Amino acid sequence: MKAKTDHSASPGDELLRALSALANPHRLRIVAALAGGRNYVSGLAREIGISRPLLHMHLQRLEAARLVSGNLELSEDGKAMKYFEVTSFALALTPETVAEAARTLSAEPPGGQRGREQQQ
Incomplete structure (x- = not known):
């Protein structure tokens, strides 16, 4: 994924954030x-x-995933208007990129391997 990167987030977390944000019509x-x-x-x-x-809610999710960015601007009549634009990003999904991303996830999801081990 090519976007503004948060150096503290792993590639797996970045991919998960982007896919989660895009998983809504x-x-x-x-x-x-x-x-x-x-x-x-x-x-x-x-x-x-x-x-x-509703749009604001979705835009916040897209901004958190760094897929869009917003700027406040003043119109000619002095009114504050928030403009949004899509950021440059590219997602390459192959079994290999997904496997690599999964290895770098910062936390295991609820009910994951640890959850199965506890149930046994």
Whole structure:
């Protein structure tokens, strides 16, 4: 994945964060819409066809995964408007990249290997 990197996050955590963020139809539509160019929240909400509060929730998730970024700007009439744009990223999924990412995950998921060992 090529994006702004958090040097404290492992490659596995980065991949998991990106895939998790993209695993929602609204968020996929948001990224697709922003691939055509930056947009402000109200305009993007109209384009996608969802409410601004719901859009904000999804944008926060995409920002946390570093798939989009937002900037506050003042319009000509002095109104604060938040514009979002998609960041440059690339995900290459092969069995090998998934295996490597899995080896670098910072924590095992609930019910993982440790959970199975405790049940036996």
